[in-house]
Amino acid sequence: MSVDFVIPYYGDPEYLFATIDSVRAQHRQDWRLTIVDDGYPGNRAFEYIQTLGDDRIRYQRNDERLGPNGNTYKASQLAEREFVCMMGADDLLEPDYLDVVLERLEADPQAIMVQPGVRLMDSDGNLLPSAGLGDKVKHAISSSARKAGRISGEAAVKGLLAGNWLYTPSLTYRQSALSKIPYRPDIDACHDLAFVVDMLMDGGTLLVDPREVFRYRRHQASDSSQRAKDGKRFDEEARYYALIADELRGRGWNGAARAADLHLTSRLHALMLAVGRLGAGDFAHAGTMAGKALRGK
Template sequence: MENGGADKATIDIALPYYGDVALMQAAVSSVRAQTDPRWRLYVVDDGKEPGVPEWFAGLDDPRISYERNEVNLGITANYLKCLAMAEAERVTILGCDDVLLPEYVATIHRLHAQHPGADMIQPGVEIIDGDGTSVDPFVDRMKRRMFAPELRGTRVMGGEELATTLLRGNWTYFPSISWRTEAIRAAGFDARFVVTQDLDAMVRLIASGGEMVVDDTVVFQYRRHASSASSTQAVSGKRFAEERAFFESAAARMTELGWEKAAKAARRHVSSRVYALTMVPAAVKHGDTTGVRTLARHVLG
């Protein structure tokens, strides 16, 4: 594929990497397969997997840069490092086990041209499992049927309406979102949060007047599998301890703005409690009595 080169990129794709080498390589290959050449990929390796630097060197692709951290920074610090490195007007923080479909960059460019001031662009997403097979897990059916807004084509959302829907149930997919670089860099990520850092950043952007463009064109594959950080923390109950802290913070922020519907949604955090309920059998199976108690407290509010 003939390409315009990294110097013409108007979308940055950051890949904070840690973990499975093969899945990371598949993610990189999906970026290289884009039909629209206006992108730059930079990878920040927070691990020590052998052969990875050599693999990137072998790509010999001027659109791709790679560096390995001298010490492990952890998820949030590595995300912040990626934000600091962004140069283009928009940036996507791609998950190292996710996949871009070939029209992702073209779709983001189209939506950005139509709504250049949007802080967030959420395109359509397909769920895949660890083997890359299309699946439709309960949590994603719940997102789609109970919490996601009605959508045919493209919709612009913001203010209390958007905050309320997200605090009822986060129906977005963080690695698929294209962020306006200036906005997400200013917002940053709160070091207190790991599994809710994306929702926290979105809520803070919305509170400051930011808008989200939502489009139903499916151009992203989000990988959901049991070994993910969020799934592991969900079974142990750690995820929900963090979520309670986040929702308390969000409820206070919404109250300060006078957005009572959003504040109520944060206090109730319905989807989080339903998800915790679905994790109880797994915690029981693992014999994790502490996890069971943590989950039960979260479900009962």
């Protein structure tokens, strides 16, 4: 089985170099890697790839910046091999990552994606001894899916819209399912969730494997963290949840639609930020975040 790694890139090139090295260190070597540079200043990424002399690694640079959502969608459409991993440009693979995800996908023809176990690291690459509040919430709401090992249909979509517990950069997909998803503009903050929901709505099963073969970098410099601070994240999430709720009602998935209407974890996140800004004396920002939490938009 062959794999396409596609990395939508914009950020610290040192992180990207480590990510590339972790791909090259895989036990299974039947892979291709494509870097899609969204116009990050300088040429260090290209220069590093040139030094490797590895013809399995391709590089292309966008003429104009597409943003996280647009660049991720473009990267997804460049994948041609049977399986695809769209990892983050600052995350790392354990050497047996492909062993685990391909084993599961090969054993279950109905599976269209697999979520392996994830270890968290900080911005310096140090493994975190314990998860933060957000990750503890993810662990709690994913307990039934992890116990079952596989989810599908409306129940899967409802659960993810109630609280997105996935670490989507760690997922590996069947290219046949990934290639059919539509492009949804103006949802940079939750485009990864939208990818998975669209694939589940189209049929197929999401597998969950407990083996920890992926390292997810948790740091405050991420795009999603910045969007949460200025409120753009919640505007984009509200826009997406309203859109997907209408689509779900159209197919009779009313329970999943209600979960989208409520989008409880998104609103709780806004409320936590409101409390934090209130404690810092930033009353204007606190009021804005509280409004997003209470109104859901």
